[in-house]
Amino acid sequence: MLILDGVSDRPINGKTPLSEAYTPNLDKLAELGINGIMDTIAPGIRPGSDTAHLALLGYDPFKFYCGRGPIEAAGAGIEVKTGDVAFRVNFATVKGEGSIFEKIVIDRRAGRINDTDELVKAINEEVKIDSDFIFKRGSGHRGALVLRGENLSDKVTDTDPKKIGGRVKKCIALEKGAERTAEIVNDFMQKSHEVLERHPFNIKREREGLLKANALLLRGVGKLFSLPKFEERYGMSLAVISGTILIKGVGRIVGGELIEDSRITGGKDTDLNAKVDLALKALKSYDFVLLHIKACDEYGHDGDFDGKRKFIEKIDKALERILSLDFSEICVVISADHTTPVSVRDHTADPVPLSIVFDQVRKDDVKRYSEFDAYKGGLCRIRGIDLMNIILDLIDKAKKYGA
Amino acid sequence: MLILDGVSDRPINGKTPLSEAYTPNLDKLAELGINGIMDTIAPGIRPGSDTAHLALLGYDPFKFYCGRGPIEAAGAGIEVKTGDVAFRVNFATVKGEGSIFEKIVIDRRAGRINDTDELVKAINEEVKIDSDFIFKRGSGHRGALVLRGENLSDKVTDTDPKKIGGRVKKCIALEKGAERTAEIVNDFMQKSHEVLERHPFNIKREREGLLKANALLLRGVGKLFSLPKFEERYGMSLAVISGTILIKGVGRIVGGELIEDSRITGGKDTDLNAKVDLALKALKSYDFVLLHIKACDEYGHDGDFDGKRKFIEKIDKALERILSLDFSEICVVISADHTTPVSVRDHTADPVPLSIVFDQVRKDDVKRYSEFDAYKGGLCRIRGIDLMNIILDLIDKAKKYGA
Structure with a gap:
């Protein structure tokens, strides 16, 4: 399953990056297969990449989506467990007197700090709160925080004011029973601030004229609930190849194995040939391989029509070897998680093109x-949540309902 | 409503029995009508013929499917009532010492016995258990058993080991409250075995070197719950023309009337002209006629491409007279309950072609x-459960929702 993140678009003067791109290999795959358009969540519902990928893997996001925190934490490499409450974290710079909640955010990314290892270590060693926790860095100024223990709640607010000049927010319980979690979070906010504020690494940064990474801002709270594992559900092992933490996280929470490689960046500079290599190799030891390619989405967010078109052409070149697969043995699905029009610079709900290539x-x-051809195909218009069932039927792993 | 059981297929070298068949009449009907593809249950869900027919008649199988036992019992002619627990039954041959549950199944079909009338009579007369029951023969070695009484449960296991050499299984309660039903079933198993074992008909069979039909194996347990009747629901009388017990059963549990005729076999040898005659006649006295033709499915299960193609051509010939119907008065629906590809030899979830012929x-x-044309039609892709509503709307029997 090849997911071209945000590959589809809305037309500008009747053209889209995908329709304008020279894509002989993608076109050949469409020709060999059955085609259609797909609402990854539902018609008119703008999908996130996380909710869309859950749906594409057969997990109804309305039932299984637990918020971004646990998914990012899993993607960052934390073994998130059922009942854990997780946040996305930014290292930030705050100024002012008094407690952390009296201080003002002057940079939400602490001067785009990148070397947070020492600070992360100090927080894990020195902060003591009334709950187990795991704090892990992500790329750049990012990180993930997991709280673990009995009766934790995700019905609490973020502490990230999400704007420069805002005061750090107190975590507030949104329902009865969440008060203790809010207290734990606030305690973590204050104690981590104290550890960071006085940390030699930050003192050194200050001396060098850099912004101190002296606060952690939390957002995207969620609580992981029990998800049936992909392999138990479908009787197939799952490998996920992606450079994007969010997608790795989806892969991990459904029990997939991540295939990691330093050449995979999740960005515009990713090594597409390496990705295809890894996918072709993975097909030999896994039953189901999810290959996620991110950058079309980034070009969409940037509003860069030509960049998007060119990146699609790069993808197309890298896909040439897919055409030599034995389609009597291997079923190839090509689609996207959502549309990211260069005119909108964000995800939209326009359905995505879908091709399924398989002898059957x-x-x-x-x-x-x-976008201008897919809807004429034999699949007509389906929903993301139906895709796995359609695949299972094609590869003869479906069970009959009734007699 | 003409249901061509399993008529659609997956392509072999780009061709299917349906696409290769010469079908001027079916094609004319498609041309006169509006077309589409249909997931009788849902995309990717492999339908049974029973669940699919429930959906086609507007009964959500996820809500109304009660298992195969009650449907087969109804199809075999038993007046199954709400609360009845029913099983499919095989006459079988067992050997060994002790109770029925110590014996080994040596033939699950008792040498394909066909003349079970005397044995059925003896069981109904001589077996006394702690529940009313109705036991009726089906075709060949088959039969149906209905238990009737207060607080019976279908949360019990089968007694059919489903393999030769297996021991007859004890019926086990799967939940609290089902113990009494399990006891009744086990008592029936033992007592029916005793009656059969000593029955003169079986003694005679043994003398003739035939296998004794000395045990009844039960499977497909289900409990009939209250279903709204077709006529109450839609204000239309329903006639069902089918040679297949399962479909007759669906027709009966929704309150339809069966039109029976010895020329209808439910097999490859059925008299298609007689079926069409009966349907055309039934249209004069019933509002809604379901005409079910089985054998394409059988050719699919047999993996017989050419047989399937030829049978489709036979159907097509018999349908010529359908073209003379007055489509301003009569709405004709042509579809299938599921796909039965000759390459898979079982039901698959590939959508079925659907044509609706009506002046409106x-x-x-x-x-x-x-299969290669229907998806291009004006109905696009619909679900089976929506078909009845579409029909009701076309024939002006739908109610407005809202003002």
Whole structure:
């Protein structure tokens, strides 16, 4: 399953980056397969990449989505467990007197700090609160915090004011029973601030004229609940190849194995050939391989039509070897998690093109992989949540309902 | 409503029995009508013929499917009532010492016995258990058992080991409250075995070197719950024409009347002209006629491409007279309950082609009744559960929701 994050678009003068791109390999795959359009969540619902990927893997996001915190924490490498409450974290710079909640955020990224290892270590060693916790860094100024213990609640507010000049927010309980979690979070906020404020690494940064990374801002709270594992559910092992923490996180919470490689960046500079190599190799030892390619989405967010078109052409070149797969043995699915129009610079709910290439499918007349062709195909219009069932049926792993 | 059981397929070298068949009449109907593809249950969900027919008649199988036992019992002619617990039954041959549960199944079909009338009579007369019961024969070695009484449960296991050489299984309660039903079933197992073992008909069979039909194996347990009757629901009388016990059963549990005729076999040898005759006649006295034709499914299960194609051509010939119906008065629906690919030899979830012929429909450009044309039609892709509502709307029997 190849997911081209945000590859589809809305037309500008009748053209999209995908329709304008020269994509002989994607087109050949569309020609070999059955095509359609897909609402990854539901018609008109703008998908996040996380909710969309849950749906694409057959997990109803309305039932299984637990918020971004646990997914990012899992993607950052924390073994998130059922009942854990997790936050996304930013290292930030605050100024002022008094407690952390009296201080003002002057930089939400602490001068785009990148070397947080020492600070992370200090927090894990020195902060003592009324709960076990795991704090791990992500890329750059980012990190993830997991609280672990009995009766934790995710019905609490963020502490990130989400704007420069805002005061650090107190965590507030949103329902009865969440008060203790809010207290733990506030305690963590204050104690981590104290550890960071006086840390030699920050003192040194200050001396060098850099912003101190003296506060942790928490957002995206969520509580992981029990998810049936992909392999138990479908009888297939799952490998996930992605450079994006969020997608790695989805892969991990459903029990998939991550295939990691330093050449995979999750960005515009990722090594697409390496990714395809890893996917082709993974197909030999895993039953199901999810290959996620991110950067079309970034070009969409940037509003960069031509950049997006060119990146699609790069992807297309890297996909040439996919055409030599034995489609009597391997079912290839090509789609996206959502549309990211360069005109909107954000995700939209426009359905995504979908091609399924497998000897057993009813080939249709579609000969191009694009927004303007896919809807004419034999799949018509489906929902993301139905895709796994359709695949299971095609590969003969479906059970009959009734007699 | 004409249901061609399992008529659709997956392509072999780009061709299916339906796409290869010469079907001028089906094609004409497609041309006259509006077309589409249909997931009778849901995309990717492999339908049984029973669950699919429930959906096609507007009964959500996830809500109304009660297991195969009650449906087969109804199809075999038993007046199954709400609360009845029913099983499918095989006459079988067992050997060994001790109680029925110590014996080994040596033939699950008792040498494909066909003349079970005397044995059925003896069981109904001589077996006394702590519940009313009705035991009726089906075709060949088959039968149906209905238990009737207060507080019976279908949360019990089968007694059929489903393999030769297996010991007859004790019926086990799967939840609290089902123990009494399990006891009744086990008592029936033992007592029916005793009656059969000593029955003169079986003694005679043994003397003739035939296998004794000395045990009844039970499977497919289900409990019939209250279903709204078709006529109450839609204000239309329903006639069902089918040679297949399972479909007759669906027709009966929704309150339809069966039109029976010895020329209808439910097999490859059925008299298709007689079926169409009966349907055309039934249209004069019933509001809604379900005409079910089985054998395409059988050819699919047999993996017989050419047999399936030829049978489709036979159906097509028999349908010629359908073209002379007055489509301003009569709405004709042509579809299937599921796909039965000759390559898979079982039901799959590939959507089925659907044509609705009626003066009021929006005719589309489809001119062939096939898997490769239907999806291009004006109905796009719908679900089975929506079909009855679409029909009710077309024939002006739908109510407005809202003002």
